[in-house]
Amino acid sequence: MCSSDLAMPLLLTHGWPGSVVEFQKVIGPLTDPTAHGGDAADAFHVVCPSLPGFGFSARPAEAGWGVDRIADAWAQLMARLGYARYGAQGGDWGSAVTTALGAADADHLAGIHVTLAMASRPLPPEPGGQPSAEEARALRRIQHYQDWDAGYSKQQATRPQTLAYGLADSPVGQAAWILEKFWAWTDCDGDPLNLLSQDELLDNVMLYWVTGTAASSARLYWESFGPGKRQVRPVQVPSGVAVYPQEIVPPVRRWMEPVFRNIRHWREMPRGGHFAAFEQPALFVDDVRAFFRGLRTG
Numbered sequence: 686m687c688s689s690d691l692a693m694p695l696l697l698t699h700g701w702p703g704s705v706v707e708f709q710k711v712i713g714p715l716t717d718p719t720a721h722g723g724d725a726a727d728a729f730h731v732v733c734p735s736l737p738g739f740g741f742s743a744r745p746a747e748a749g750w751g752v753d754r755i756a757d758a759w760a761q762l763m764a765r766l767g768y769a770r771y772g773a774q775g776g777d778w779g780s781a782v783t784t785a786l787g788a789a790d791a792d793h794l795a796g797i798h799v800t801l802a803m804a805s806r807p808l809p810p811e812p813g814g815q816p817s818a819e820e821a822r823a824l825r826r827i828q829h830y831q832d833w834d835a836g837y838s839k840q841q842a843t844r845p846q847t848l849a850y851g852l853a854d855s856p857v858g859q860a861a862w863i864l865e866k867f868w869a870w871t872d873c874d875g876d877p878l879n880l881l882s883q884d885e886l887l888d889n890v891m892l893y894w895v896t897g898t899a900a901s902s903a904r905l906y907w908e909s910f911g912p913g914k915r916q917v918r919p920v921q922v923p924s925g926v927a928v929y930p931q932e933i934v935p936p937v938r939r940w941m942e943p944v945f946r947n948i949r950h951w952r953e954m955p956r957g958g959h960f961a962a963f964e965q966p967a968l969f970v971d972d973v974r975a976f977f978r979g980l981r982t983g
Contacts, residue, residue: 692716693795693981694768695729695973696759696786701841703904706889708733710966715973726981727974729772736778737845738901740892745901751908752778753915755840756785760793761952762932769793772977776800776961777936778905784944789829794813796923796949798973799873800938800961804917804944819937824936826934834869841906849900859899860890862972870959872931880964917944925950929965931958934947950976 695715699707708731714721735742737750737758759782763771772795775783776966780799787797807824810816816824838841840848851857864886867877877886893899909915928935930953938951953973957965 691726692728692730693977693980694763694766694771695731695977696762696763696771697731697733697962698729698759698772698773698775698779698782699736699739700775700779701905702866702889702893703777703963704889704892705733706885706892707733707960707963709885711962711970711973714891714964714966716968718974722861723970723971723974727978730768731976732763732766733769734759735892736782736902736905738904739898740896744898745904748908751905751915752781752785753789755782756789759786760790763790763793764971772796772798772980774798774973775958777976778803780804781909784917784920787920787922787924791920791922794922796925796977798925798927798950798976799936800927800929801932801934802926802941802945802960804920805936805940808936808940817937819935820939823934823937823940824955830933837866838906838910841903842910843907845903845907846900848905852899855895856894859894860887862899863890863893865912867960869914870931870933871964872956872958873964885963919943919946920945923947923949923980925952925972927952927954927955927956927969927972928963929959931956933959949979 697708712731716731718727735805737755738744770793772785773786780801781803783797783799784804787794826922852862864866867886871877873879924947925938954968957968962969
């Protein structure tokens with residue numbers, strides 16, 4: 686941790702099938718920028734908790750631990766740590782939690798930064814117009830996701846416990862269930878080992894295997910998807926967005942604006958996919974620093 690009094694508290698939230706392992710390469714540069722060729726003024730105090738039911742975090746013992754309740758718990762966490770003002774960043778479920786946090790704890794948030802816009806939905810083209818290039822790209826990705834990628838989500842949203850018996854019984858099954866997503870969702874030219882080492886990939890799988898959290902992590906889908914599960918509230922705090930080209934569905938600014946009312950930073954990244962901090966730590970750190978640089982005071 687950087688000892689600078691100027692360091693901004695920064696809450697990082699992962700998703701599924703990721704974990705806090707995703708952040709191992711960015712914690713050092715974020716907390717101690719001068720040791721990594723950066724400016725001391727960009728230092729953060731990093732907090733990166735495991736989502737409830739993931740890794741070494743406790744498994745919820747009752748229903749109701751969806752995105753909004755996690756966001757409320759994160760606000761309490763930062764308050765108990767003594768942080769009256771902080772930033773938040775997230776991808777995947779972390780983006781949903783970070784978005785909910787932006788609405789729930791606006792009095793204490795300097796801003797939020799996301800790499801996936803789970804709260805946004807496609808909008809019809811402007812009257813008489815056609816989808817923009819960015820909208821057309823996102824629409825193609827949505828169709829691909831629905832045709833080829835969404836089976837895991839439907840299973841975890843409807844029958845997570847049934848699936849979990851198999852995953853908890855077989856390390857090969859647990860590894861395949863997770864690693865297929867690193868093959869599908871990373872900017873890896875067909876092989877995640879082009880980006881990540883075998884040890885890095887297995888470290889992430891092991892956080893699910895050794896803790897037996899196949900079921901408890903999957904329940905976040907059951908809690909969050911389906912009619913009447915939750916209603917997204919608008920976010921007024923300053924928001925930053927990094928668009929990685931191989932994201933499942935790259936964010937579209939016009940689609941985000943009905944929920945994200947104060948977008949101040951938008952960057953199209955040259956490479957990278959769904960697991961941004963894990964895949965492209967240098968790009969991730971640079972963009973997070975750039976967004977929060979203007980939000981450190983006031």
